[in-house]
Amino acid sequence: MDVIGEEHIATSVNTPLRWDAFEISDEIKIELIEKHFRDIMHIMGLDLNDDSLSGTPHRVAKMFVKEIFSGLNPANKPDIKLFENKYQYKEMLIEKNITLYSYCEHHFVPIIGKAHIAYISNGQVIGLSKINRLVQYYSKRPQVQERLTNQIAEGLKEALQSEDVAIIIDAVHLCVASRGIKDTNSSTVTSYYSGKFQDQKTQAEFLSLIK
Numbered sequence: 001m002d003v004i005g006e007e008h009i010a011t012s013v014n015t016p017l018r019w020d021a022f023e024i025s026d027e028i029k030i031e032l033i034e035k036h037f038r039d040i041m042h043i044m045g046l047d048l049n050d051d052s053l054s055g056t057p058h059r060v061a062k063m064f065v066k067e068i069f070s071g072l073n074p075a076n077k078p079d080i081k082l083f084e085n086k087y088q089y090k091e092m093l094i095e096k097n098i099t100l101y102s103y104c105e106h107h108f109v110p111i112i113g114k115a116h117i118a119y120i121s122n123g124q125v126i127g128l129s130k131i132n133r134l135v136q137y138y139s140k141r142p143q144v145q146e147r148l149t150n151q152i153a154e155g156l157k158e159a160l161q162s163e164d165v166a167i168i169i170d171a172v173h174l175c176v177a178s179r180g181i182k183d184t185n186s187s188t189v190t191s192y193y194s195g196k197f198q199d200q201k202t203q204a205e206f207l208s209l210i211k
């Protein structure tokens, strides 16, 4: 288990969720996480009667369920509508420097990065902010960067009904930067090219435009 954690190996393209992941409500989840997080803080020796700490278990629990891990719940998946490509724009569209905050599933510390996303319209277009929303949705899960990249790609292909998508994610993993090997200079780059982006020329154009 320790080896998997340090090597950051993902076991599956899908987030490994249990079948009963959403059998209990968000409210009950917050209550349960709050209780257990209080126990963790207590075990670490922290005084939960201190004014500054007493609200932390509830804040953390609410943040887990409603914010930073809200992308686990399919109910929070952004609803994406497509529009007709009226301007007949046929070239690639790139949304670059999308800020993402995700969390390493082996250490539960932040992954902070940028996503660059491109697609070529097959007759329909997507609202630009929806691309950001899709990135945020899949980021708000315990993740490994490879899976995050693939999930965003699959989500985008599904939304666009097209194979012509490209994604690059460049991210810093705090589990690498702030602990363990403590390398603050390295970042991790992952990519995904499908459809027309498997063509070298198209790929090169994408890469030159996100520089």
Ligand SMILES: [Zn+2]
Binding pocket: 005, 008, 104, 105, 106, 107, 108, 173, 175, 176
């Ligand atoms: Zn990690």
